[in-house]
Amino acid sequence: MAQPAWQDPAPLGIGTAPVPEYGSGSLADLLPTLVAGQGVAGFTPAIAELTPADRNCVFLIDGLGWEQIRSHPDEAPFLHSLLHTSRGGTGRPITAGFPATTATSLASVGTGLPPGEHGLPGYTVRNPETGALMNQLRWRPWSEPKVWQPYPTVFTLADAAGVRTAQVSAPAFEQTPLTKVALSGGSFLGRLTGEDRMDVAAERLAAGDRSLVYTYYSEVDGMGHRFGVDSDAWRGQLMHVDGLARRLAEQLPPRSALYITADHGMIDIPFDEQSRIDFDEDWELRAGVALLGGEGRARHVYAVPGAQADVLAVWREVLGEQFWVASRDEAVAAGWFGPRVDERVLGRIGDVVAAAHDDVVITASDNEPHESAMVGMHGSMTPVEQLVPLLEVRS
Numbered sequence: 001m002a003q004p005a006w007q008d009p010a011p012l013g014i015g016t017a018p019v020p021e022y023g024s025g026s027l028a029d030l031l032p033t034l035v036a037g038q039g040v041a042g043f044t045p046a047i048a049e050l051t052p053a054d055r056n057c058v059f060l061i062d063g064l065g066w067e068q069i070r071s072h073p074d075e076a077p078f079l080h081s082l083l084h085t086s087r088g089g090t091g092r093p094i095t096a097g098f099p100a101t102t103a104t105s106l107a108s109v110g111t112g113l114p115p116g117e118h119g120l121p122g123y124t125v126r127n128p129e130t131g132a133l134m135n136q137l138r139w140r141p142w143s144e145p146k147v148w149q150p151y152p153t154v155f156t157l158a159d160a161a162g163v164r165t166a167q168v169s170a171p172a173f174e175q176t177p178l179t180k181v182a183l184s185g186g187s188f189l190g191r192l193t194g195e196d197r198m199d200v201a202a203e204r205l206a207a208g209d210r211s212l213v214y215t216y217y218s219e220v221d222g223m224g225h226r227f228g229v230d231s232d233a234w235r236g237q238l239m240h241v242d243g244l245a246r247r248l249a250e251q252l253p254p255r256s257a258l259y260i261t262a263d264h265g266m267i268d269i270p271f272d273e274q275s276r277i278d279f280d281e282d283w284e285l286r287a288g289v290a291l292l293g294g295e296g297r298a299r300h301v302y303a304v305p306g307a308q309a310d311v312l313a314v315w316r317e318v319l320g321e322q323f324w325v326a327s328r329d330e331a332v333a334a335g336w337f338g339p340r341v342d343e344r345v346l347g348r349i350g351d352v353v354a355a356a357h358d359d360v361v362i363t364a365s366d367n368e369p370h371e372s373a374m375v376g377m378h379g380s381m382t383p384v385e386q387l388v389p390l391l392e393v394r395s
């Protein structure tokens with residue numbers, strides 16, 4: 001029934017947010033399922049329908065969501081052919097996890113844990129020890145990695161159990177704290193080009209009777225942020241990465257399974273004041289806010305002490321038709337960060353969490369000039385951001 005014109009529409013209920021499928025179909029479930037199939041003790045297969053393989057390879061394409069592959073059969077003929085069933089494998093979407101952002105998702109992949117446990121619940125989050133914002137992707141300012149994320153990675157546990165384990169990525173990532181907490185264990189092989197990474201990944205896969213190899217490509221995401229999903233530059237990258245995936249698939253050694261996935265999808269945000277709400281210029285949204293964390297489509301809002309309830313009320317009033325706006329307790333109880341949130345992680349989550357439902361973002365033109373100028377964005381729980389491919393090729 002239509003709302004009478006004089007009555008404001010109700011804010012989006014927390015319960016209407018499509019929570020990621022933690023425990024059965026999220027990025028955090030992938031590696032545990034694969035190594036359980038390789039006989040590594042302590043893991044159970046969480047994702048049904050995946051047939052165990054002795055050699056498992058995960059190719060993570062940054063920013064390439066399920067919907068983007070589906071809508072670009074011409075640029076990505078190989079990946080598109082894997083969406084349903086082909087080459088003896090299956091394709092399906094899984095959910096990234098919340099927020100749908102690189103640091104959070106890579107940690108979910110590598111630790112096999114949801115964000116509430118691995119503790120990287122956003123692009124930037126407050127460090128409760130210092131009270132300052134910390135950028136999780138760049139690890140700035142620095143914080144002891146082992147304290148921030150104390151769990152061993154699945155790679156480390158699989159390697160200790162005799163699975164030949166390797167990560168093949170950009171050389172620059174070898175020593176970063178994010179790699180240490182999320183993607184370490186076994187050997188790291190730095191290669192500059194995508195082609196080299198594919199070739200080395202296939203070699204490493206063949207190097208053990210049981211092996212687990214992770215490889216990564218970043219530039220689809222980069223072009224989407226800069227020029228937009230569907231821009232010529234983005235399409236060019238999609239064509240390139242489609243060729244990379246095919247190159248790796250064609251080199252799979254026997255008894256292998258290749259899984260092509262992503263850390264999140266992406267959505268273009270129009271350049272107008274209705275779509276880009278500038279926090280730094282909005283006195284109403286800023287009232288009582290000590291720190292603004294997260295990113296445009298998934299904000300952690302840290303209130304000054306005593307102002308939590310007021311900030312929640314105002315944010316819900318101003319943004320509640322376009323964003324799911326939750327208190328920390330509501331977001332945790334709804335399972336946005338997973339079934340459990342560790343004590344050390346609670347204070348990293350905003351007093352208020354705002355996740356975009358519509359094609360809108362909360363920018364911060366003074367504090368985040370670079371991020372605020374991006375065309376393509378991601379972070380929230382909408383299908384285009386949240387659904388990532390799990391495409392399978394078997395040899």
Ligand SMILES: [Zn+2]
Binds near residue numbers: 063102221225378
């Ligand atoms: Zn990105």
